[in-house]
Amino acid sequence: MKNNIYCITFLSLVLILTTRCSSDFLDVPVQGAATTATDPALAEKLVTGVYNSLISGDAFGKGDTHGIAFIASTNIMSDDADKGSSPNDQRNTIGELDDFLHGPTNVFAASIWNGHYNAIAQCNQALQALEIATVDEVTKNRWIGEVRFLRGYYYFNMVRYYGGVPAVLRVPESAADANSDDTFQTRASVDEIYSIIIGDMQFAVDNTPLKNQTQTGRINRGTAQAMLAKVYMYRNDWQKVLDLTTEVVNSGLYDLLSDYELIWRFEGNNSIESIFEIQTGTFNNTDYGVRGYCVWQGPRVGGLGGWRDLGFGFCTPSRNLVESYEQGDVRRNATVIEIDDSGNHTGTILYDGFRIPSKDSVENFFYNYKAYHSELMTIEPFLGNRDNKQKNIHVLRYADVILMQAEASFELNDVSLAISNVNKVRKRASLGNLDNSLSGTALQEAIWKERRYEFAMEHDRFFDIVRQGRAEMIMKADGKNFIAGKHELLPVPALQIELSGGRLTQNPGY
């Protein structure tokens, strides 16, 4: 009896020990997250995901492409705008940039770098997935074109922010792969980056449809041509600028919106003037836009208080800008919210009827009207999320094409086209025509001046004056501590240099 029990016990045990775990017991798939293998529509979703990178604005975290770091390093650094807000708020981040005291550890200089390389990586991921995606050639090339345009756009920003940067054009297999490949860790030359940008954008020109043949907000041939024209403008390749802008003009799909002040309002979204516009809307039952774009720039309570303010009051139009508009320029009041400092306490009534009290209850004298988004839901869509207001960002619009064509014409000695183009822009601004006899540097300066007021607070000015070679002169005239040969570019973030093991070099002067 007993022996039988032992036998059975041990037979059972042996069986338990050897058969309990079938071979796939340890093959447990990842839960709740699609992998590159399990998502059938991966390529298309990754393309949309690349567009999503346009609205990133986590300036204190993962990175920023169009949030406050972008606002600070374009508008606030220029002579068009000041830090604003209360004197100590963000003094060490934005204040440094505004006063040209920033160094390699500036938080925003780092988050621009991170935001752009995250976005570029998303482009590369999408391109890799598109290579093997099973979609028809036309669609595939269109998507590749859209993604390459965006990659080119990000590199265009990067080369203007930092100069030559690492030319990352593929997905690293792992962190170790990126570490061992010098392309990831060392800077390409400015020329190399521009040739990448041009290659990407030319592909987009060749493979994306016209504006009216694709979804609103998608990259189309006009977007690519206009942006490529701008790239060539930064390379002083004026014939290419002229050719591309002329193609956009001749497409007949674009015109100036008749009312300048509508451009940056909801009513002006995706208008006839729109060429490259960052889209906003709703998602997950809430407002969906560039993080913080409006709230950082919203008018801020100060002094006596007594009202619920709209934001933190950064990026205030400079007195230099506000007071230099030509008499009668409608663009002034479309760009600047001017706080009532008359002593009569009438306050400032905005277009939607919102009243901002007078200066004794407000922190600053001026605010950016182009970043104002109405909180009255009948006027502009607003679901209550101030941090992600539905404010489209007009990266490139038809007026830029007109003025680029003007500048190229000037450079190529077609003075009459240059003048007539500037006049188109001036006419909308309710300004008179330029003197027909203008030529030479006077005409060039007239074109440049027009660019300033047309695109004031639209993130163009600082890059533009660096391009024009006037940055030192203009910034010094504005009383800024600008050092030529240094402050044209941002510092390469210290951490990135450290993480590259010193292979990444710093910009001059930092």
Add this chain to the structure above:
Amino acid sequence: MTNARIYSLFFIVFFYSSLSAQTWTITGNISDAETNESIIGASIAVKGTFKGTITGIDGNFEIEVSDGETLVISYIGYATQELVITQSGNHIIQLRQESVLLNQVIVVGYGTQRKVDITGATASVKGEELLKQPVMTATQALQGKVAGVQIISSGRPGSSPDVRIRGTGTALAGTTALFVVDGVLTDDISNINTSDIVTMDVLKDASSTAIYGARGANGVVIITTRKGVSGVTKMNYNNFIGFRNATRLVEMANAEQYANYASAATGQSVLPGDFDTNWYGEILRNALTQNHNFSLSGGSERSTHFLGFGYMEDEGIVLNNKFIRLNVRTNLDFNINSYVNVGINGSFTRSNDKDVNLGTAYNNAYRAAPIIPSVVDGRYGNTSEYQNVGNAVLDLNNNDNLAIRNRLQTSAYVEIKPIKGLSFRSMLGTDLLNGNNRRYNFQFFNDEITFLKAGGNQRSERSSLSVGNDNSFRWVWDNIVSYETSINEHSFKFIAGTTAEAFSLQWASARREEVPAIKDLWYITTGNANTSTNDGGGDKWARNSYISRVNYNFSDKYLFTGTLRADGSSRISKDNRWGIFPSVGLGWVLSNEPFMQGISFVETLKLRSSWGRVGNDRVPPDAFTVTVTPNLAYPFGGGIATPGSAITQIKDPNLKWETTEEFDLGLEYSLWNGKLYGEFGFYDKKSRDLLINVQVPAVVGDEDGVVLTNAASIQNTGFEMSLNWRNRVNEDFTYRVGGNLTLNRNRVIGLNGGQPILDGGIGAGQIYTTRTDNNHPIGSFYVLQVLGIFQNSEEINAYTSSSGQVIQPGASPGDFRYLDVNGDGRIDDNDRVFVGSYQPKAYFGINGEFSYKAFDFSMDIYGNVGNVVYNGKKALRLSGLDNVERSLAFGRWTPGSGIQDEPLANSGFLPASTYYVESGDFIRLNNITISYNLPKRLLASARIENARIFVTGQNVYTLQKFTGFTPELLDSSPTRSGIELNAYPTTRTFACGVNISF
């Protein structure tokens, strides 16, 4: 295997009955061998059955036994005796005080062993020692008790301390040891009621922990909960009630000092005004803490039971914080027949955690200006408007959070012993966890209804309610065969078995806005449906292992232990999935050698040495699989956005285990009849392929900038010793004093071909503060060296490089002068130097227990030396309007002051430097307890066996050099440990309580 076979097996096993035998009635008396004093409450159990009884008031007992059965007589603190019964009669039994080394039984993982037979490094702490301290988690009471074990605890209610055994061995998922509760492996023991614990056994070296293979790298703490004893039913009630407060607060500048400093820092005129707010005073309080435990244990011949009930309430020292835990335990064991035992242990815990956002509260309290009031007539001071810092009191009051967690942990076993020495044990453990979280944010505006002055960024435009629910289930099934035999002087013990484990988790959350501010309406349905958002996810993993162990003992002199474990884990990619973890241990009990017999003062002397390999597999399940982040949408043409995706995390496809190899050498001694006892030990532990979240360059395209990879290898070398002296001076006075000391050296011995690892970013321009590099301790602080302060511009101009270049041309008088390490004439990141790490060079504990008549007194001291900490909160100075520590306000540099250690008033954003690095040395009087045992004669009439009342102080006094809250800092990763950013101050507790047994 077929089900039919299992059933037939159990059928046969269960119904096989034992033969009946002659029965005797035995009476006896049990007393102390030295004092002859009767021992009350000693346990008399019949070996192999659940039959038993305990001695009464005069030490007498009576029990029925069968012929040839063995009585096991035991009492806490005394050596257990066995007595084979062959006839009836009266037995006078004298118990000797236990020799710790000789007879202590240690739970070693899938079995038990006498301490003297173990070839690895282990230690044991008894439940009653743990119970003396008014702490919430049992591991906290281990602090200072065991050499080689470092406990780092936080004062936060409901939090679990870090348990580091022999230095920082692994990097991922914390560095905390593995816990095994009644045989079930777990990472979290916050649900275990300290009062239910019999012993905590600590396995320190790789030879002891290798039996836990891939989970043993950080050491193992084995917890055994109480069981019933057959015979008289026992009841126990114990409690403590006390107060907790912050032990040490950083003194901040008052209004006048602040105004003075801020004016100088900003160049603006800052006036003290009418208020002088102590922000820490505003958010901190004296907190009530109480703990009540009731237990019932007993048993009959064929079964024993233990029932425990516990209630714990801990008000946090921060406003609105509160933690309540309810705990029920049932441990049941059944003796089916002479060779089949079954049992089930179950514990249910429910905790209610009214959580507050401590990080924000502490940060805000540290930074907020004292010239702004906290609350005046129901309206808050607007620190946000003034300086962009939230009002900490408002933040605490306007969030109402509650997290409820229910945890049901069970283990059931069947043990079959078909023939002598052979045993088969199958155990199934389950762990069911259910959590419900609720977070409600009240609506308030930055207007003059909420604030004294409108404005700022602290606002909540709409009320919101978030609820979350998570459910997880884990099971583990062990099947172990063991066989024990001896042939002459050779004795053997074999075990072999398998374990399998699987885990699954689901969670879902929902959020709506515009939920009324009435608690009874805090359900999702009452919110505005147009604002609904939801989310959810899950997790699954599995493990499978094969284990084996051989113990060989020759004549109680020569010992050998060999273990081998193979572990497979679903969390590692297929190619690297299986790991093999071997160990060997040798022991030589010198005191049993003939040549030692003449040396009478030596009771036990044992030399042991071992080598083993263990691992760590606590990798997130998606660590090697590239996953897609969904819902990165884009609204083409406006309106509702189209969902998109992105690959935002770079993965290392070749991820493998962390493995640790350890060599251990030890000497255990017990001299003069056990009066002096302790251990000396040496260890050399190499941990390879540490899994670290390494910062990677942005060009890699990883969104959070860190990638998990096998990045480094480290070595911990150490020496540990413990020394205890105990003596019974006379009947009235006994005492024990002991101490332990651990010296540890941690250093990085390889970077796996990668870059040094940078970590410890603070913010405010300090993007990293630590560097993990070869030959330095892991996570060493790597900062600029402050040489002093420039007193005037001449000094600035005179501070030049060898080529005559002014090194700090941008400096002003009152700024720090930094060392130009590389001599390139400028100060940048290349001038950083290593200045020490958070890894202590030594830590120690001193404890003493004194009993005089009915009074007991005990105390514990704990400390560590040789490490540094980083004053991160001081470094995170974001604006010139932020408040400063009082010592800075007083001691700051001013022209002509000659001050060399505090710079001029500044607006922060100073580079990481030695200015923020401070000594982490501390020594603390951890616990003092005085108790009084009520006279037994008095209690007997009330049928009370024992009654003790006590007064205790926990964390009574700390001597520290650090100027922050506490040098004891928890962090998730050793590459950034020891940075005080938002530390919860350690708390001091004074409590009193009773412990009554019926």
